[in-house]
Amino acid sequence: MKKFFCITAILLQTAFLLLNSSCEDENHMKDMVASDYGYSLSFSKKDISFKSSNPQTLSVDINSYDFYDTPWRLEDIPSWITVSQTSGKGPKTITIKASENKSKSPRIGTITLSSTVPYWSYSVKLNVSQKAMPEYACVDLGLSVKWATFNVGAEKPEDYGDYFAWGETSPKSDYSWSTYKYCKGSDDTMTKYCTSSSYGTVDNKTVLDLSDDAAHVNWGGSWRMPTNAEFEELLNTSNCTWTWTTMNGVSGYKVVSKKSGYAGNWIFLPAAGYRYGTGLYGVGSSGYYWSSSLKESYSYGAPNLYFFSGYSYTYFDDRYLGRSVRPVCK
Numbered sequence: 001m002k003k004f005f006c007i008t009a010i011l012l013q014t015a016f017l018l019l020n021s022s023c024e025d026e027n028h029m030k031d032m033v034a035s036d037y038g039y040s041l042s043f044s045k046k047d048i049s050f051k052s053s054n055p056q057t058l059s060v061d062i063n064s065y066d067f068y069d070t071p072w073r074l075e076d077i078p079s080w081i082t083v084s085q086t087s088g089k090g091p092k093t094i095t096i097k098a099s100e101n102k103s104k105s106p107r108i109g110t111i112t113l114s115s116t117v118p119y120w121s122y123s124v125k126l127n128v129s130q131k132a133m134p135e136y137a138c139v140d141l142g143l144s145v146k147w148a149t150f151n152v153g154a155e156k157p158e159d160y161g162d163y164f165a166w167g168e169t170s171p172k173s174d175y176s177w178s179t180y181k182y183c184k185g186s187d188d189t190m191t192k193y194c195t196s197s198s199y200g201t202v203d204n205k206t207v208l209d210l211s212d213d214a215a216h217v218n219w220g221g222s223w224r225m226p227t228n229a230e231f232e233e234l235l236n237t238s239n240c241t242w243t244w245t246t247m248n249g250v251s252g253y254k255v256v257s258k259k260s261g262y263a264g265n266w267i268f269l270p271a272a273g274y275r276y277g278t279g280l281y282g283v284g285s286s287g288y289y290w291s292s293s294l295k296e297s298y299s300y301g302a303p304n305l306y307f308f309s310g311y312s313y314t315y316f317d318d319r320y321l322g323r324s325v326r327p328v329c330k
Contacts, residue, residue: 039066041115043126050130053101054153054162054218060126062092062113070117078109081128098130106132131155136219138329139267141240142259143233145226145328147267152218152325158250160272160283163322166290166302167193167208169217171322175275180320187300187318199299208292215327223327225292228303230328231314235305244309251284253307267326271308275322285309290323 044061064072073087074094084095101107107130114123134155138146153162153171162171168181178185182192183200190200193208208225210216215225226234234240234255241256252270257263269289273282282288286308295301295316303316304323 039070039115039117039120039122040064041072041113041122042124043113045126047127047129048096050098050128052153052155053131053133055098055100056130057095057097059093059095062088062094064088064090064092064115066117070115072113072115074111075114075123076110076112078107078111078128080107080130081109081111083111096128098128100133101130102133104132104135106130136221136223136327139265140262141234141255141257141265141267142262143230143239143257145230145330147226147234148215148219148223148327148329149267150326151270151272152214152327157268158247158252158270160250160270161324162214163272163275163280164214164290164325165322166319167212169212169214174278175320175322176277177318177320182319183300190299193294193319194299195294195296196299206294206296213292214290214325219327222329224329225290225325226328228291228293228314231289231291231303231305235312235314242307242312251309252287253312269305269307269326270324272324274324288317288321288323289326 040063042063044063048058048060050056050058062072069089071087071089074083077083080099082097085092109128111126111128112123113126114121137149139149140146150157150159151161154160164171165175165180172179177183177187183189184191188199192203193205194200194202195204195206196202207227210224213225215223239258241258243254243256245254247268250270252268254266254268256266269287271284271287273280273286274288286306289305291303293303295303298316300318301316302319303314305312305314
């Protein structure tokens with residue numbers, strides 16, 4: 001009997017030590033959904049990937065449930081990431097913004113979601129990645145400027161890229177006079193780039209400043225938007241042949257140089273359509289590309305390259321519309 005009590009005492013002591021050790025271990029971390037003793041902690045996604053080197057914002061849900069309304073916190077946030085909220089209680093939707101990646105290498109990191117409840121600490125990880133800055137290349141067609149191989153916001157010739165209102169340097173969700181940067185809500189209230197008081201405040205600026213040039217702001221260096229005259233030069237059939245075709249399933253024009261010494265050099269302009277209001281129109285059937293020039297006689301408008309199968313020319317349109325941008329450089 002004495003032997004029995006000794007063994008029992010040893011077993012009870014061992015069990016107590018094990019339990020006590022577990023309770024005191026506040027650094028016990030789990031890289032998985034934590035769901036012990038009525039507590040649950042997780043991200044709604046395991047990975048998020050920023051598909052562009054440009055600044056971009058994505059959202060993710062934090063799921064946190066327990067009886068104690070225990071706070072959670074975000075830790076180990078990479079320096080190129082900004083989050084809308086770094087701590088809180090209960091379930092939340094947060095936004096995660098990646099800054100521009102100006103490196104030729106992709107960026108990879110993790111964000112740790114942590115919480116400490118009685119006797120335990122938990123963490124789960126969110127993997128974040130962002131593409132490298134694409135290599136900006138130009139093609140010499142033997143004209144007055146060299147033409148980029150793809151659009152702003154794109155990564156290859158057949159990508160549509162981003163859409164910009166004239167004089168704005170970031171894409172947006174709504175393209176209208178009410179959201180346009182350089183007016184007071186209508187086509188006769190221009191606040192910059194205006195040659196007639198009939199359309200707003202006169203400053204007689206007729207070409208975009210580099211600070212308002214989507215190509216220059218997004219790509220830097222000597223890149224800029226083409227002038228209307230440079231589009232006319234590109235359209236001149238003595239200089240280039242325009243052929244409606246497809247590239248990797250994307251419709252558009254292949255523009256091939258005729259110039260001596262440059263013959264055969266080409267660029268592809270995808271039929272990216274245009275943005276109006278919150279909608280996207282004409283994708284796959286038409287293309288619209290802003291110039292940096294103002295329509296001087298009608299300051300609410302600016303010339304752009306317009307094309308569809310069988311026809312291409314320049315004309316002017318309202319500045320608030322969302323168009324593609326194809327950079328040029330010297």
